[in-house]
Amino acid sequence: MPGPVQSIERAAAILRLLAQGSGRLGLSEIANSLGLARGTAHGILRTLQLVGFVEQDEATGKYQLGAALLHLGTSYLDVNELRSRAINWADALAARSGEAVRIGTHLQGKLLVVHHVFRPDDTLQTLDVGMLLPMHATAMGKVLLAYDANAAAAVPDGDLEQFSRRTIRTTRELTRALSGIREVGWAADVEETTVGEASVAAPIRGYGGLVVGAMGISGPVERICDPHNRPRLDLVTFVRDAARAVSRDLGAPRW
Amino acid sequence: MAERYVMSIDQGTTSTRCILFDHGGRLVSVTQREHKQHFPRPGWVEHDATEIWRNLEQIGPKALAQARVGPGQVAAVGIANQRETTVLWDRHTGIPVTRAVVWQDTRTDMLVEELARRPDAYIVEELCGLHVATYFSAPTIRWLLDHTPGLRERAERGDVLFGTMESWLIWKLTGGPDGGVHVTDVTNASRTLLMNINTLSWDDTLLDFFGVPRAMLPEIRPSIQTYGVATRVVPGVRIAAALGDQQAALFGQTCFAVGEAKCTYGTGSFLLLNTGTEPVRSTHGLLTTVGYQIDDQPAVYALEGSIAITGALVQWIRDGLGLIGTAPEIETLARSVDDNGGCYIVPAFSGLFAPHWRSEARGIIVGLTSYITKGHLARAVLEATGWQTREVVDAMNADSGLDLRKLKVDGGMTANNLLMQFIADVLNVPVVRPMVAETVSLGAAYAAGLAVGYWPDLEGLRRNWHRAAQWLPAMDPRLRAEEYDNWQRAVERTFDWIKPSHEE
Numbered sequence: 001m002p003g004p005v006q007s008i009e010r011a012a013a014i015l016r017l018l019a020q021g022s023g024r025l026g027l028s029e030i031a032n033s034l035g036l037a038r039g040t041a042h043g044i045l046r047t048l049q050l051v052g053f054v055e056q057d058e059a060t061g062k063y064q065l066g067a068a069l070l071h072l073g074t075s076y077l078d079v080n081e082l083r084s085r086a087i088n089w090a091d092a093l094a095a096r097s098g099e100a101v102r103i104g105t106h107l108q109g110k111l112l113v114v115h116h117v118f119r120p121d122d123t124l125q126t127l128d129v130g131m132l133l134p135m136h137a138t139a140m141g142k143v144l145l146a147y148d149a150n151a152a153a154a155v156p157d158g159d160l161e162q163f164s165r166r167t168i169r170t171t172r173e174l175t176r177a178l179s180g181i182r183e184v185g186w187a188a189d190v191e192e193t194t195v196g197e198a199s200v201a202a203p204i205r206g207y208g209g210l211v212v213g214a215m216g217i218s219g220p221v222e223r224i225c226d227p228h229n230r231p232r233l234d235l236v237t238f239v240r241d242a243a244r245a246v247s248r249d250l251g252a253p254r255w
Numbered sequence: 256m257a258e259r260y261v262m263s264i265d266q267g268t269t270s271t272r273c274i275l276f277d278h279g280g281r282l283v284s285v286t287q288r289e290h291k292q293h294f295p296r297p298g299w300v301e302h303d304a305t306e307i308w309r310n311l312e313q314i315g316p317k318a319l320a321q322a323r324v325g326p327g328q329v330a331a332v333g334i335a336n337q338r339e340t341t342v343l344w345d346r347h348t349g350i351p352v353t354r355a356v357v358w359q360d361t362r363t364d365m366l367v368e369e370l371a372r373r374p375d376a377y378i379v380e381e382l383c384g385l386h387v388a389t390y391f392s393a394p395t396i397r398w399l400l401d402h403t404p405g406l407r408e409r410a411e412r413g414d415v416l417f418g419t420m421e422s423w424l425i426w427k428l429t430g431g432p433d434g435g436v437h438v439t440d441v442t443n444a445s446r447t448l449l450m451n452i453n454t455l456s457w458d459d460t461l462l463d464f465f466g467v468p469r470a471m472l473p474e475i476r477p478s479i480q481t482y483g484v485a486t487r488v489v490p491g492v493r494i495a496a497a498l499g500d501q502q503a504a505l506f507g508q509t510c511f512a513v514g515e516a517k518c519t520y521g522t523g524s525f526l527l528l529n530t531g532t533e534p535v536r537s538t539h540g541l542l543t544t545v546g547y548q549i550d551d552q553p554a555v556y557a558l559e560g561s562i563a564i565t566g567a568l569v570q571w572i573r574d575g576l577g578l579i580g581t582a583p584e585i586e587t588l589a590r591s592v593d594d595n596g597g598c599y600i601v602p603a604f605s606g607l608f609a610p611h612w613r614s615e616a617r618g619i620i621v622g623l624t625s626y627i628t629k630g631h632l633a634r635a636v637l638e639a640t641g642w643q644t645r646e647v648v649d650a651m652n653a654d655s656g657l658d659l660r661k662l663k664v665d666g667g668m669t670a671n672n673l674l675m676q677f678i679a680d681v682l683n684v685p686v687v688r689p690m691v692a693e694t695v696s697l698g699a700a701y702a703a704g705l706a707v708g709y710w711p712d713l714e715g716l717r718r719n720w721h722r723a724a725q726w727l728p729a730m731d732p733r734l735r736a737e738e739y740d741n742w743q744r745a746v747e748r749t750f751d752w753i754k755p756s757h758e759e
């Protein structure tokens with residue numbers, strides 16, 4: 001077994017230090033306290049700042065614990081923030097695919113629609129933002145189940161609610177589907193929620209690769225799928241590229 | 256190659272952005288870089304024009320690299336820019352003689368007051384459609400000429416050139432001291448106070464009034480016309496359009512017909528209404544401005560309602576009060592309550608713009624009771640943007656004699672669903688957001704693409720416009736009337752706060 005990771009140990013020490021006393025320290029104070037070179041301390045502080053665990057006061061340059069640490073338990077990316085950060089790429093995806101785009105996050109066992117872009121054909125459509133959808137029957141929901149352990153834990157054991165003949169029936173079946181999704185990196189729903197409708201979705205990741213949401217397109221089966229009822233690969237590529245572009249903007253590592 | 260792109264450069268107040276668009280008007284790559292805001296004294300705001308140019312030198316090639324293409328695959332470049340910001344530079348060295356003075360800068364307030372008191376001051380609005388105010392370029396040029404030793408002489412000899420940001424960038428892109436083209440487009444020129452709104456040329460009476468030598472001014476050109484070929488950043492590519500950012504947004508929203516309007520919601524907000532080929536004079540506090548001009552066709556005019564503080568109020572809640580961590584969180588906070596709880600915020604931080612134009616007004620929060628929480632404040636912040644829009648739309652309807660039927664929106668705040676619904680509610684018209692939220696950049700790209708034949712005509716561009724979202728009015732008319740009345744009473748309470756004797 002490899003030994004402890006030194007930089008994580010040092011980061012933890014810095015957080016401990018900041019959590020003590022007045023909680024506002026300069027770079028030299030931190031470096032001196034821990035016996036680190038200034039450059040080393042600075043590198044660790046910058047990373048901690050990037051993930052929101054540490055904040056730097058603009059005027060004094062001193063460091064303190066970040067707000068994100070105080071809210072570690074709650075969702076770390078505000079859904080309205082997610083929409084703002086994703087809006088350009090969601091538009092581009094709708095324009096490129098010709099289909100409606102939605103972005104969703106997990107909320108108490110359901111999929112919450114946080115953003116919706118109309119299908120670009122100027123027909124009458126209404127905004128779905130705020131709507132709750134089933135997790136196991138939608139492409140976006142399945143993406144979140146595949147990558148978000150907490151979301152998966154919220155699924156009850158046994159038989160799942162049925163929306164059509166094709167909805168996944170049991171948790172066993174679901175488990176198998178989710179491992180397939182993790183393998184390919186995207187999910188589809190072909191008539192699993194609504195007869196005649198299909199969707200494709202991919203994960204949106206933030207710092208450290210944490211999945212913070214899913215992004216996908218949906219439309220009539222005959223447009224989303226090939227003649228064998230499988231999602232068209234060009235559309236899958238558009239969806240994955242868009243989700244990756246949002247992830248990159250959110251600071252996710254490349255994958 | 257079949258796949259070619261159009262590049263837009265959006266030189267904004269806080270950053271410069273470079274975007275490649277494809278033939279469907281779809282965004283292909285985006286690069287962006289912020290520049291430093293200099294505040295050397297209270298009320299002064301400056302940019303370093305050389306820094307902005309260097310930023311462009313970086314992000315231009317990067318945008319190409321992101322899309323994995325070379326300049327050879329770019330059909331044309333179009334520029335949209337922060338308006339009115341004034342750059343003066345040495346024609347021989349290509350170095351700015353001072354920092355650029357930003358439209359927000361109020362150093363000319365005394366000068367403006369002095370000019371406005373002159374008996375012949377009425378002539379300004381008659382000739383150029385704008386009143387004398389600090390953010391337009393002419394008073395700034397005058398101030399710089401008066402306060403920099405020897406500058407007036409150099410300007411009179413034509414050794415020092417004036418330009419707004421698009422002039423500066425076009426001059427640099429086309430070679431700078433080595434054959435750089437010194438031009439401006441009509442929309443930018445229409446914001447200087449020096450251009451005659453009817454003839455679209457520099458007006459001797461106005462040049463006289465402000466004391467600005469003609470030799471330093473760029474040539475006024477249509478917004479959509481090839482100005483020259485770039486030798487830097489995108490060598491060999493034609494620079495084919497320039498528009499002020501708000502006019503670019505009007506174009507990007509394809510508001511090509513009389514009566515079509517858009518509002519861009521950013522730091523401040525700007526509602527522009529296409530009024531056709533005749534300038535419409537406002538009697539309700541709006542500005543008459545040029546919308547765009549395609550080559551040698553007649554110019555299309557617009558009425559503009561400018562709101563100083565909208566997104567900036569959200570920023571204040573974030574940075575000034577620390578109630579939220581990021582701007583979008585205002586929506587989360589506002590949704591924690593059902594209504595404003597009787598609280599109203601009028602953000603007259605530096606007076607009120609359209610339609611009131613009260614420079615002595617200052618901001619207020621009214622209706623405070625012990626019941627009010629930060630959630631109510633967040634609501635009041637968003638509602639302030641809604642009601643300010645309503646006031647401008649009322650003025651537009653009165654001036655143009657048309658009733659706005661629908662509002663096209665864009666800008667950073669359109670990501671806020673609660674706000675967009677509220678705007679639809681208080682205007683009582685549908686609010687629609689287009690598929691490309693970056694309408695400023697898109698407008699510049701459309702204009703450049705049109706100039707070089709990449710897109711055939713306005714109809715083709717119109718077909719590219721698609722609805723991405725729509726909010727329909729759903730407010731009870733009685734509630735709307737009551738709330739508007741409350742808002743108007745709140746606005747009245749901001750007036751006359753700064754005492755007339757107190758001059759800074």
Ligand SMILES: Nc1ncnc2c1ncn2[C@@H]1O[C@H](COP(=O)(O)OP(=O)(O)OP(=O)(O)O)[C@@H](O)[C@H]1O
Pocket residue numbers: 080084267268269270337520521522523565566567568569570582583584585586666667668670671
């Ligand atoms: N979701 C949101 N809700 C409310 N306000 C927002 C939201 N997102 C951004 N804003 C506000 O919108 C403004 C930013 O909008 P935008 O990016 O269009 O800026 P801008 O004024 O165009 O800047 P520039 O001139 O540099 O281009 C900020 O003032 C910010 O507070």
